[in-house]
Amino acid sequence: VARTASRPLAAGDISTFQSFIFLGGQLSLALCVLLCLNYYSIVLGAASLSLVITYPLMKRITYWPQLVLGLTFNWGALLGWSAIKGSCEWSVCLPLYFAGVMWTLVYDTIYAHQDKRDDIIIGVKSTALQFKEDTKQWLSGFSLAMLLSLCVAGMNCNQTLPYYSAVAAIGTHLAHQIYTLDIDKPEDCWKKFASNRTVGVLLFTGIVLGNL
Secondary structure, three states: OHHHOOOHHHHOOOOHHHHHHHHHHHHHHHHHHHOOOOHHHHHHHHHOHHHHHHHHHHHHOOOOHHHHHHHHHOOHHHHHHHHHHOOOOHHHHHHHHHHHHHHHHHHHHHHHHHHHHHHHHHOOOOHHHHHHHHHHHHHHHHHHHHHHHHHHHHHHOOOOHHHHHHHHHHHHHHHHHHHHOOOOOHHHHHHHHHOHHHHHHHHHHHHHHHOO
16 A cells, blocks of 8 residues: 555564564553453453454455444443443443444544555455445444434433533534545545544543533
């Protein structure tokens, strides 16, 4: 893929062996952090390893690797809650987790459109190739599911007006993002992908202000 050809491993700046050493260091640090948590959270964290291991293989197997990424990447919604509370309150954690998965499907599908031409050549699959010209419709559906799930999570943990105001602002941002997206321009896909940091800031701010 042309866009990633200059990355250290792809460019040959580091060896595969060196990358494994670096990975081992990161995993060791992660294990140290995990072992500081309660037993419930340790088991929950260990349960995510199957997703972590299988995700890199998904682009060769399915057109939905972004879904597997979402399931993996948003595990922290469950782990963060259990680390503080001692266990998961599923009426809150599951809709929050689902909202995160839907959000990942939005931004990583946009991200995947940057590389779709190279992906076709090398045989890599993605939701960008699956949805094609229907991408905006799918992104709209994922966004709606995300917003509804955030509302359910908020209602189940007694969130207040600032939280729901943030959810409304997120909906406005996503609507503009999807409406103005040009899936055939890699630079615009990157711009829209990067703009999802605003979604994160809005949600974080809403949660904080909603709990003051």
